[in-house]
Amino acid sequence: MAADHDIEPPIAPRVARRAMVLAAVACRSLSDHDPENADAEDLWQRLKDWIQSLDVDSEIEPHETQIIYNPLGSLSDQEKLAGAWGVEGLAILAWALGLLPFPAHDQQVDPYEVTDALALLNPEATDIINAADVRTSKELSACRELLYAIHCRLRQFNRDRSFHDISQWIESEWLQTLGIDSVLASNGDLAVGGVPLTESRESARRSCESVTFERHRAAIWLMGEYGPIYSKVPVDT
Incomplete structure (x- = not known):
């Protein structure tokens, strides 16, 4: 049952921005390990640079800011688990943007396939936001x-x-x-x-x-x- 207020679906660019944030959270959650690992450190820096380049600050919720920007290796097990499962919601947003087919109801999605569809860590993500359109x-x-x-x-x-x-x-x-x-x-x-x-x-x-x-x-x-x-x-x- 819907809430008692006027229904205002998010416009397409906002759906795309929310998807980018969820992609960043999923990436950080799935890669939050050994802070001494140079590859992990490089990935984290690239992730921060990428999300900052997209002008999506207004879409990032406080707990998501913590997940993305807190020191490498500092996420709790609950934060990592929630961020990783969040890719399932991201798959629906990617579908809504016409970037992926509708996922099988009883199978987990491939997180890399989903985040690749959103151009994670790539400048093409800006084009996805600018050209965003949602399904009917x-x-x-x-x-x-x-x-x-x-x-x-x-x-x-x-x-x-x-x-x-x-x-x-x-x-x-x-x-x-x-x-x-x-x-x-x-x-x-x-x-x-x-x-x-x-x-x-x-x-x-x-x-x-x-x-x-x-x-x-x-x-x-x-x-x-x-x-x-x-x-x-x-x-x-």
Whole structure:
């Protein structure tokens, strides 16, 4: 359910700027190791130079500033984990910008493929921001609705651990709009790792839920439902 205020989706350049910030955070989170390593130090300096060149300071949230600029090797495990998982939300922003196809619902994305699509550490990132365009409202809505349905089913399973045929939850129009064949197993339940949810491995279910949470947040933010601050978007089911 949307918040009680006028819905104002972020404009395309803002989506691109937010994507660049998330790409920087993911890069730092995935590379925050040995501060004595010259290669790590060089990468960190390049990352700082890159993000400063993009004029995206207004988009960087305080906790993201800390992740990007705090001394190398200083990030907590929680910061590194959150930043790394954030690439799943970034994948949805990259899709919304027309830079990537819609990701498989039960698979983690390749973080390097996603950040390469945003021209991480490259000057071409400025061109992506300047030429940014977002997909249609129909596509963004289909993304939002599909991720909501998947998220609801995963949380329902956590509560009752039982089978549910959710074929009536999933509109074929959403799948067609997103270019997806199906997210369902042959018995009508959600497919995870190629099998029905009730037969999937615990690790696969946990991964799918983490993936879905981050992507759902990005989809809600793209719709403008809860204001402009990305990290403040509530991911409800």
